[in-house]
Amino acid sequence: MERLNELLERIIQRVNVNLREPLFDVGPYVRGLVPWQQLVKFYAFYGITPHHPLNFHFSRSNLSGSYFLGKCHVTDSILYKTDIRGDELKRKGDFFATEGFTIPLQEDETIRVRDCFLIKTLVHNNSHDPEHPEEFIIQNTVSTHFANIHGSVVEGCFMGPFSTVDLTTVHDCVIGEYAYVQAGELSHRQVPAGTVWVKSGERFEFVFRHHPETLQRYVRFRPGSPPEGLFMEFIDRRKADYQRIFDVVKLQTPFSMPPGASFNRYAVIKPKTQIGRNVLVAQRAYIENSWLGDGANAQENCYILHSRLNGNNVTAHGAKIIHADLGPKVFVGFNSFLQGSADHRLAIGPGCIVMPHTIIDLEAAVHIPAEHLVWGYIRTPQDVAAHSLPLARLSALSGEETLGAMRFKGDGRLFVEGFKNRIEHILEANGAYCDGAAQRGHAQQSQDISFNLIQPYPEGELKGLYPTIDIHP
Template sequence: MKELGKLFDRIIQRVNINLRELEFDAHPLINKLVPKDQMTKFYAFYGITPHHPLNLVFKHANLSGSYFLGKVRVTNSLLYKSDIRGDELKKNGDLFQYQDFNIPVDRDEEIDIEDCFLIKTLVHNYSHDPETLETFFIQNSVSTHYANIHGSPTDGSFLGPFSTVDLTTVQDCVIGAFSYVQAGEVSHLNVEPGTVWVRKQDDFNFMYRYPLGDLNNYIYFAAGSPPQGVFMDFVEDRKEAFQRVFSVVNIDSPVNIPSSTSLDRFAVIKPKTKIGENVLVAQRAFLQNSTLGKGANAQENCYIINSHLQGNNVTAHGAKIIEADMGTNVFVGFNSFLRGRPDARLSIGKDSIVMPHTIIDVRRSLSVPAGHLVWGLVRNQEELTANSMSLSEFAKIKSRFCKGSMLFEGSGNSFVTAFQERIHHILEANGAFYDGKSKRGHAQRNQNISFNTIQPYPEGDKEGMYPTIIIQP
């Protein structure tokens, strides 16, 4: 395992050099986060479909338990149980619109990961940076459990557990645990844990920060231990169910699904789950005793348990929905944790938007009215009142607005419109609007994927390192 150790040291050093101004040392945080023998234990896998440009290049890397789809290059990196999903990358000939520019895309876009250690991280979408259209780079960076790197070229950064960078170019930043950053471009920032920040330059700025004491109950991360708290306990408790789906080569679909729906064979489907048309269920999703109505979806690391989703529900990467009833078109953002109780259900009215990184955790039944925006920490009616607002009211904000720990500046209308357009686009991309002929999306295109498995050298100096692997059309 000599080479694996050297590679680990090299990556830490590169991250630390990039973060030296912030006086950040990644080493104590991640030194023992993934035992080396875990890194040689699980196979990696990649998908083959005729629907996405295929080009996989793996060099000098450990990829244990990770999944790859589309055009992806990984060099000098450690990827542990991460998902690198290149099914939304730009294609040669696309036009990328940015402000007044219409920039032609020269070649199929590639996710290029170099000198990184990504732990249980999701990488998806495409580079939104007009300066780097064909390369969605992630380099000199470390990301930890259940981080999302979504459309965000990232360099020299550290992403805490359950953090998300979204549509943002990130350079030399520390993103704290459970922080969400969608800000176009950020550099040399140390984003505190539990920050939810959505900014559009010259248009609006949304900022919420979790009370740290309360956040620590859900997610706490400090040197010397793995991430702790409710979020980690929740996923660890359900880990075993995934072992079965990863241990067999072929698996029968555990439920009947319509022909317009895609159920990944690496998802866990527990009994009494019903899945409607145009539904997308991604790998590592967990469904139990729930109903997913037409056009609903469950992305990577989503858990939907004892819940009812009426239709066209977006459940973004890492979101959890437990004991809840969700109206049509309800959007639940990244890594949100929505938990009712069997005798205290949570209901969310149609067209509502649950902001990314929202925690709704109730012991008495609670209803979020239709057409509302909800954010932050909501454990009861009082906190709901403080941390929500009707979308139509929100759209009326013209300049600056404070509510609870939330500060908003700029145009509420732009903010609401941007969100609604994006939700529409996500549904479209997922294939929620497929009519049997047109408007195909992931739900239709990802139905028939061939999975291939790869493993590292089993012994010797290279133990744990994967050979160079190149897969092309």
């Protein structure tokens, strides 16, 4: 597997060249991080549907366990169980409106990954970079376990485990573990671990940072070791459940689908799971003993256990919801970890927005009232006050406000409206409001999909590399 080693070293060099300012060496983090044998063990798969332009190109890469949909070009990269979901890529003829420009698209958008090592990373949505509206570029980048790259052009970056770059262009940046960034355009920055940072030009800015000691408990990443902490333990305990669904070629859902609903065949469905109409459960989501009401969606890598979601809930990529009751239209952001227990459940009222990268890990039952913004770290009812605000109050804010470790600056109304609009967009795109004919979304379109499974050279000099593959309509 020498060629694989050469490939990794070449990627490390490319990333380090980008990260010479800030000076950062990704090598010690990634050498030996994934046992090479794993890169031969898993197959990659891509979806064929009548609804998405089809164009795949893979060359000089390992793709083990990775998932592709839409137009994707991958060269000189290692994508280990990475999810590249290209079903929201922009189309030829679309117009991309941003900051006063309306840019007509000359061709279908393509996800281009070059010289990257992406580990269990989610890549989704489409490029929000007006400089590259037809290319969703990820280049010279290392991203580690369960990081999310969402609508973000990423060049020359290192992303720690459970970090998220959302609707942000990042060049030559280091994103610490569990940091969430939604901040326009960044270059040559180090974002400390546990930072939750939402910034929209001069309009508003929200910042919270998890206390380093808290964070250690949930996720830590040191050179020479894989990521550790409660998040990894939670995931590792459930790893074996994925085995079966990847072992078989075709899989029937164990119950009949309600109208408009779809359960990806690569999702895990554990006993006592019930879903309503227009529910969308994405690949690698994990649902156990839970009820997903009409229009709810469970995105990639999310876990919903022993919980009741009362409809039109968005559970974003990587979020975990355990022993919780969520009112209608509760939004749970990327990689949030909401854990009640059988004895003391978590209740979240209708219309709440749980910020990405929020940790609620209860020692006692907690109830969060309707229409609140929730963030930070909550363990007891007493923690709620310092880590939530009624959306109405937030909407009235302007200027600068701090609450505990959270600092808000700017126009609260724009912040709340921005969030609400985005949630509506997600629900619409996912088909939550489909009446059978109109307002079809991913839930309805994902019913018509077939998967193609690809494997690397099993032996020889090229062991672990995939052949060059081009797929067109």
